[in-house]
Amino acid sequence: MLDKAYNPQAVEDRIYKMWEESGAFKPESCPADGEPFTISMPPPNATGQLHLGHAVMLALEDIFIRFARMQGKRTLWVPGTDHASIATESVVIRKIQKEEHIADPRKSLGREELLKRIRQFVESSRGTIRGQVRKMGASCDWSHERYTMDPALERSTYAVFKDMYDCGIIYRGHRMVNWDPKLQTTLSDDEVVYEEEKSPLYTFKYGPFEISTSRPETKFGDKYVVMHPDDKRYKKYKHGQTFDAEWINGPVRATVIKDSVIDMAFGTGVMTITPWHDHIDFEIAERHGLEKEQIIDESGKLLSIAGEFAGMKIEDARPLIVEKLAAKGLLVKTDPAYVHNVAISSRGGGLVEPQIKLQWFIDVNKEVVPFVVRQAHHDTAQGDTKLMSLKQIMHAVVHHGDITIIPDRFEKTYFHWIDNLRDWCISRQIWWGHRIPAWYKGDEVYVGVEPPKGNGWIQDSDTLDTWYGVSQWTWSTLIDPKAAADPSLSLADILKRSPDFQTFHPTSVMETGYDILFFWVARMILMTTYATGQIPFKTVYLHGLIRTRDGKKMSKSHPETMIDPLDMIAKYGADALRLSMIVGQSPGADSRLYEEKIAGYRNFINKLWNASRFVLLECEKAKIDLSQLRASSFELRELSLADRAILHASEVLVEDVTKGLALYHLSEVGDRLYTFVWDFYCDWYLELSKGTANHAVLVHVLRRILKLLHPYCPFITEELWASVKPKEAGMLIAEKWPVVKQEHKDPAAEKDLLILIGVIQAIRKLRTDQNVEPGKEISVTLVSGKHSALLESQESHIRRMGKVGSLTLLTKAKTMENVATAFLTDIEVHLSLEGLVDLEKEKASLIKEQEQLQKFASGIEAKLGNEQFLAKAPATLIDEQKGRLLETKDKIQKIEERLKQL
């Protein structure tokens, strides 16, 4: 027999082990003819702990997977980890600095030694992560576990690089990049965040002009003034005209440039440019063929062009430069309250300094990729191959509905991102990651999966952006490692010889946080459509961020705000944690989590446990072997009202849950199950069963609940299943999803039960209010009360139930539950109904309803009398209006009759 309370710690690990050892997570355990259903688990960074973001991701994906598995689909969930180049390298470097007091581990240890240390660190992190994913109950196929630096994935990363290079999509060139002086590497545009900062805006005299800047330290090399061609104030200056100006370190010769990018309303409408350190300035310089000069070096110090300031850090030099210009009489004014955005590295937290550097880029605008827009419905014929740019492909597959994003408003965000997308800088000046497969000898460049033959080739020292490799995740994880190890095969051949890829790609759902829509989801679409010609996934489900009770972001810098999923699992169990993160969370929207919420769902889990315990005890009392009970063990005709009602409700539940899950309405479905179990099954049906239990129905409905709830709460449902399952059944994880039994549907029964519930509530109220002793005959009116509203006509319903006419209530019954029992088992019950009802209240509400209905009726009448309406509206609509009018008039009449009675 079950314990009095559910103890997740004693159950979860054992159950997980049982699942894993049985092979239930593997697609081979699913029906061979099942429709494939695949999820690629977004790989956590191999840097250590799992947080709530991972927990919510695992919970959601596990629900999708378990639901699909129970529906008989051939289900594969691929787990894995990401080497996370920058993040991991900096974590390990910081660790070494702290633990071994080595100031610059890169310098002291050298490339090979540092990589060795990182590898060790990653190995242990991966072990930790595996354990934590299991704790959440994630039913992923561990035999398919992958790592972004597995040989097969490395191979595909290099192969795609070479392919893109040959195609002209990947190029190497001097371009403006985001340089992180602190981490000494480039960053992608998406890795830069902007923060508001107040810093003075200085206005200086520059020849005949006045220019403003918040960064005087970049202005040493400025020798162009730019203004709008339509600016009347500067009409007399011609494009290309030169003039001399006194500047920081003496006189300079400057040139006038006219460019319409200038905002005439800002400041004086004139600016000087620094093309080496500013995106916009770079573009202006490119447009007009202007010279570019580097002012700031890679560590954020001024170069020799700064003269006496050379070698100084920019923040130190700034005030001195202002001082010098002021001394020269060139400072016109200072606006100390100026607010602007500064670029910050989301990786290292330091300032980002734009620089021109020789880097590797992906061209997103070159129309050279042959692509078939498969489901193109409108503007492209089926199977028509077009040469498209990566941008166009990314746009097309979402636009044409090959990929659906949930919630759909993010599609707009996605398109907007594509519109603003610039070429993607993919080289990073760090060591940990996929090293760029390019080799140099003098001016020669060789790009290939394998190093070139011959001596004197030096490999590029940079590595690829982490997102480059992991953008292949949905399919590189499905590559057959043996095929990938064969150097004679092309990527296309490798894919052809990878059965998993052939069966399970494109994947079904990509579930991840909306915060990495750009970093990853968009880039997966780019990379996968390019490399395989397939979309990576059919549906994107974006979850929101989990925030604190106050709506703040949980952050490592404020440990008190953090909720550790493992702590919560230890305290409340994984099932409770899962529910607390799913119910009340809608896709794409942030939600708040706090301990009481989790405790609430722990209570629910325990409620389910005790309901099952009750069922088991009842069966034991009656000496019934419940493993023999089936839905065929009861005759529908012989069932009590409560039995018929719960059967009906459970059928409707199956419909709702199945439909809801298919539409990814997880929160709604979770709430529906919660309410059904607690309010209906436990609070009503089990109560009504006391004394007169129909064991077969009790067990049948409980089994349904366990099945429907299994995707949400896999542990407890599996544990209970062992006690209540039919003899021949196996584990719940492998059970078939319930199908609706139409013959069990009986809407009238549910309605009638609601009336009964109304009766019981009325009696209860009477007993409390009027302090009626057991054994005394009481008078109750049934008309009022919450549930009366559900009745068309109570009298007729009660008559239909055939039990209430001139009945006497036996208040001998000790509890109200027994009254109900008596009611159900044909013991004669007398209800005389005076005394409880508030006639005035009923009258008032009837009058109100009557007024409303009359208004409604007059509205329709007016419509039907309106010639314009009759001319425009279709005949069916007019009929419908007529029908509604009759119905309404009928209702009004009934109300009038009732009012007369009162």
Next chain:
RNA sequence: GGACGAUUAGCUCAGCUGGUUAGAGCGUUCGAUUCACAUUCGAAAGGUCCCCGGUUCGAAUCCGGGAUCGUCCACCA
């Protein structure tokens, strides 16, 4: 500057395509309880559905405008 989202009970949130008296959980108050469960049961109090207009017989819901908060993108020389 552009886009998106939110605003419903003290708190956290449901409320789908307009339709009976706007719901739940937590919290509060009152009461119950040997009989599955105090991780329980029953009940009560608590709401200008952010504001103003409009459409409609009828608006928390649809439309327009505004306010406040939040998020993303762009970016200011």
